[in-house]
Amino acid sequence: MKKIFVLSISLIVLLLSACGNSEDANSQALADQKLNIVAxxxxxxxxxxxxxxxxxxxxLENSDGFHGIQIQETGDSIEAGKAKTLNLKPGTYTIVCSIMCGAGHADMKSTIVVE
Incomplete structure (x- = not known):
């Protein structure tokens, strides 16, 4: 009976340790840098x-109107208020507004330069 109790306690400790390790792995998986874009x-x-x-x-943060982002070279879209993690290689990426926002919509362009 004592052996079963000790074995049970050991398994619980092992399981709790495993949960702690996966939490550490998730925090390490977070992006190294942040890019805040205001539209x-x-x-x-x-x-x-x-x-x-x-x-x-x-x-992406909307300060006026409703906007989204599409990165043309990757096809990735980003909604306002939701972070998206990407692994970008060196180069120049064009971002455009992905939500029809009115008369100036076609002029909403910018670039991300990845060094």
Missing amino acids: ENWAFDQEEYKIEAGEVSII
């Missing part, structure tokens, strides 16, 4: 964003 009617807050190659968490 207003018919413009992004910068004409060009510079970041380093690797994982980046891109966050």
